[in-house]
Amino acid sequence: MAESGGNGxxxxxxxxxxxxWPSFVTQIKEAGELKxxxxxxxxxxxxxxxxxxxxxxxxxxxxVLGYGGGVIGRYNDLQSEFPKIAHFHxxxxxxxxxxxxxxxxxxxxxxxxxxHGSGLTNMHGSTGDMIxxxxxxxxxxxxxxxxxxxxxxxxxxxxxLRTPSCCVGPxxxxxxxxxxxxxxxxxxxxxxxxLHRPAFxxxxxxxxxxxxxxxxxxxxxxxxxxxxxxRDEIQIDQAEVKAAEQGGLDIQKDVCARxxxxxxEWDGKTLTIDDANCVKCMHCINAMPKALAPGKDRGAMIxxxxxxxxxxxxxxxxVLVPFVKLEPPYTELKALLERIWEFWGEHGKNRxxxxxxxxxxxxxxxxxxxxxxxxxxxxxxxxxxxYVFYEEYFEAGDEEEEEASK
Amino acid sequence: xxxxxVKRLTDIGPPNYEDFLPPVIKKxxxxxxxxxxxxxxxxxxxxxxxxxxxxxxxxxxxxxxIPRIRKFAELADKYCGGYLRFTSRNNVEFLLTDExxxxxxxxxxxxxxxxxxxxxxxxxxxxxxxxxxxxxSAATDASGVVKCVMDELHPYFAERxxxxxxxxxxxxxxxxxxxxxxxxxxxxxxxxxxPRVQRGLNKMCEVPNVIASCPTAAIRPAQxxxxxxxxxxxxxxxxxxxxxxxxxxxxxxxxxxDGLSIxxxxxxxxxxxxxxxxxxxxxxxxxxxxxxxxxxxAVKNIVEVWAANARRFERMGEFIARIGWPKFFxxxxxxxxxxxxxxxxxxxxxxxxxxxxxxx
Numbered sequence: 001m002a003e004s005g006g007n008g009x010x011x012x013x014x015x016x017x018x019x020x021w022p023s024f025v026t027q028i029k030e031a032g033e034l035k036x037x038x039x040x041x042x043x044x045x046x047x048x049x050x051x052x053x054x055x056x057x058x059x060x061x062x063x064v065l066g067y068g069g070g071v072i073g074r075y076n077d078l079q080s081e082f083p084k085i086a087h088f089h090x091x092x093x094x095x096x097x098x099x100x101x102x103x104x105x106x107x108x109x110x111x112x113x114x115x116h117g118s119g120l121t122n123m124h125g126s127t128g129d130m131i132x133x134x135x136x137x138x139x140x141x142x143x144x145x146x147x148x149x150x151x152x153x154x155x156x157x158x159x160x161l162r163t164p165s166c167c168v169g170p171x172x173x174x175x176x177x178x179x180x181x182x183x184x185x186x187x188x189x190x191x192x193x194x195l196h197r198p199a200f201x202x203x204x205x206x207x208x209x210x211x212x213x214x215x216x217x218x219x220x221x222x223x224x225x226x227x228x229x230x231r232d233e234i235q236i237d238q239a240e241v242k243a244a245e246q247g248g249l250d251i252q253k254d255v256c257a258r259x260x261x262x263x264x265e266w267d268g269k270t271l272t273i274d275d276a277n278c279v280k281c282m283h284c285i286n287a288m289p290k291a292l293a294p295g296k297d298r299g300a301m302i303x304x305x306x307x308x309x310x311x312x313x314x315x316x317x318x319v320l321v322p323f324v325k326l327e328p329p330y331t332e333l334k335a336l337l338e339r340i341w342e343f344w345g346e347h348g349k350n351r352x353x354x355x356x357x358x359x360x361x362x363x364x365x366x367x368x369x370x371x372x373x374x375x376x377x378x379x380x381x382x383x384x385x386x387y388v389f390y391e392e393y394f395e396a397g398d399e400e401e402e403e404a405s406k
Numbered sequence: 407x408x409x410x411x412v413k414r415l416t417d418i419g420p421p422n423y424e425d426f427l428p429p430v431i432k433k434x435x436x437x438x439x440x441x442x443x444x445x446x447x448x449x450x451x452x453x454x455x456x457x458x459x460x461x462x463x464x465x466x467x468x469x470x471x472i473p474r475i476r477k478f479a480e481l482a483d484k485y486c487g488g489y490l491r492f493t494s495r496n497n498v499e500f501l502l503t504d505e506x507x508x509x510x511x512x513x514x515x516x517x518x519x520x521x522x523x524x525x526x527x528x529x530x531x532x533x534x535x536x537x538x539x540x541x542x543s544a545a546t547d548a549s550g551v552v553k554c555v556m557d558e559l560h561p562y563f564a565e566r567x568x569x570x571x572x573x574x575x576x577x578x579x580x581x582x583x584x585x586x587x588x589x590x591x592x593x594x595x596x597x598x599x600x601p602r603v604q605r606g607l608n609k610m611c612e613v614p615n616v617i618a619s620c621p622t623a624a625i626r627p628a629q630x631x632x633x634x635x636x637x638x639x640x641x642x643x644x645x646x647x648x649x650x651x652x653x654x655x656x657x658x659x660x661x662x663x664d665g666l667s668i669x670x671x672x673x674x675x676x677x678x679x680x681x682x683x684x685x686x687x688x689x690x691x692x693x694x695x696x697x698x699x700x701x702x703x704a705v706k707n708i709v710e711v712w713a714a715n716a717r718r719f720e721r722m723g724e725f726i727a728r729i730g731w732p733k734f735f736x737x738x739x740x741x742x743x744x745x746x747x748x749x750x751x752x753x754x755x756x757x758x759x760x761x762x763x764x765x766x
Binding site: 053059109185 | 417418421423438440461466467469473479480482483488494496501521533535536539549553556577582583584588615621659674676678680682683693718719750
């Protein structure tokens with residue numbers, strides 16, 4: 001068989017098998033032992049390295065029956081030279097909460113992907129899904145059939161709810177202030193239709209972080225960021241504070257002086273915290289995990305609107321609900337999501353994230369629409385400009401005007 | 407003729423995570439007391455019950471072939487009762503209850519080429535995107551640059567010797583699938599040439615949608631060779647590529663002009679200072695595969711300046727806030743240019759609006 005697309009050699013990529021960090025080139029080569037498509041992928045990539053340009057085209061509409069998301073269509077622009085990867089679509093497979101697996105579950109995925117795809121994956125994609133990287137259009141439905149029979153389903157793509165994700169939470173973290181894994185699993189199952197059938201103006205991501213350390217970057221990456229926090233006092237073990245000092249930590253300099261509200265004092269024997277002024281930043285707890293712990297009255301705050309730059313500029317999420325006890329079945333949270341999606345669905349423009357919509361209509365108007373009272377916790381400071389809108393004004397003779405002037 | 411009785415399964419959602427939790431986690435779920443870092447890449451979580459869970463974190467290229475995933479599964483069977491997980495930064499974590507298994511596991515991982523590290527005051531894995539491997543809008547490769555940077559910074563992953571945490575992320579275009587915009591160091595692929603309007607645009611794309619997609623209104627309707635199409639006001643194009651996302655007939659990729667930029671000082675954690683965006687450090691570095699020496703050198707320089715000068719616990723942004731941006735440019739030797747000054751919306755908020763300056 002004539003060698004198509006390249007001469008079989010990959011001198012530039014071979015350079016990337018050198019060095020201490022594990023090599024993705026080695027991974028493509030290992031998969032290439034099983035699959036011809038990976039060999040062609042490597043040749044195509046070598047070409048990109050020479051030309052300093054990619055060779056993948058926009059996806060067309062491909063997917064599995066009844067779903068509008070979960071598959072990213074991918075075609076190369078040199079199809080006659082690289083026929084085995086002429087179509088090379090991605091399946092996004094919804095990961096279990098917290099990315100926990102058994103070896104058997106991983107082998108099941110591997111077996112399915114060996115039968116139906118390239119054998120290449122991302123563990124995991126940026127949103128959190130398992131990424132099955134590269135198959136042909138006619139393999140999509142058989143892959144999906146085997147995945148669902150094994151208990152796996154597809155994630156989101158396009159203008160829909162994207163696969164919710166979360167930190168390791170109470171499974172392995174003493175700082176988890178709510179059950180990030182449970183809520184992520186619950187919301188994902190509850191909103192299957194929103195996940196699989198795109199009906200939003202654009203994408204919507206939900207990420208749950210158990211504490212303000214935010215190990216899933218929810219405040220930067222999720223339209224709705226759910227971040228654990230607490231309302232009562234930081235738990236202190238004074239003996240362990242002393243032990244931390246003896247272990248080399250300068251309690252005054254490294255802990256108290258780094259507190260953003262300077263609400264801590266250390267007299268060499270006792271650590272005191274003015275909890276009313278603590279903003280739950282986590283620094284002191286991070287610095288002394290054996291001595292300090294979040295309080296016992298734990299819950300979460302809900303923030304809204306983060307996104308990357310496209311289209312109108314990057315945004316961080318901002319506070320929507322300062323504190324909520326998050327308990328199953330999360331009825332209030334689900335109702336809140338429905339109200340947000342309804343307003344966004346009605347007023348959002350094509351490819352406008354909810355954060356951009358809020359910028360456009362104003363947070364005050366948005367709050368009114370989703371029936372949430374404005375609170376000072378939602379802002380860094382009140383407005384500085386005097387261009388204040390009012391919906392109505394009084395005319396002379398109005399009863400209300402007379403009442404108001406009394 | 408037989409009747410098909412097997413129902414086509416849809417909307418079943420992900421498998422329940424509870425089915426994948428090791429017994430020690432099920433028993434102590436939500437009842438962990440504290441954790442300690444035992445050595446680079448190894449930590450122990452101690453439960454109120456006294457039970458211990460050991461985690462061994464290994465670096466991964468994220469792009470994994472199934473032979474390697476099967477190897478991970480074998481190691482999990484051998485040392486962890488079959489239980490493992492992945493992290494939000496694409497590391498693989500083995501979950502052990504027998505402390506005696508840690509050393510042999512690390513040895514087996516090393517034989518496979520996976521160093522253990524990335525916990526605590528270290529550089530963890532680089533969150534990144536698809537790049538030339540599999541993306542249509544990439545301005546650079548992702549996996550290749552990450553490989554080169556991590557080769558260079560490997561000691562900071564595998565040995566703890568940094569003032570604080572350092573998080574690096576790479577996105578191969580402004581879509582930022584890796585949402586790199588809040589990283590200590592962000593490497594961002596950029597285009598620098600406006601889209602080239604392809605013939606037959608109106609057959610592939612809806613012209614009004616294309617016009618509406620531009621955040622600076624730089625796309626106008628036009629007749630090209632007698633066909634309805636668009637023209638680009640090149641002076642107003644900032645190469646965001648949103649039009650290309652909407653319409654494949656407007657490609658921006660261009661080997662002569664594509665490259666990378668470096669951003670610093672962002673973070674997502676609330677610890678000490680509030681979460682913040684990364685700021686531009688280096689506007690442009692060339693695409694120079696396969697080893698991208700300009701990028702790896704620039705990143706290493708910034709890391710080393712921070713490592714040598716930051717105080718304990720100071721993240722990159724906190725360090726720069728303390729010393730000031732002029733000093734950052736002086737210490738790193740990075741040239742300050744016109745491109746560093748914002749000219750998009752609310753740019754004035756980023757100007758220095760006070761007399762508080764370090765002089766001399």
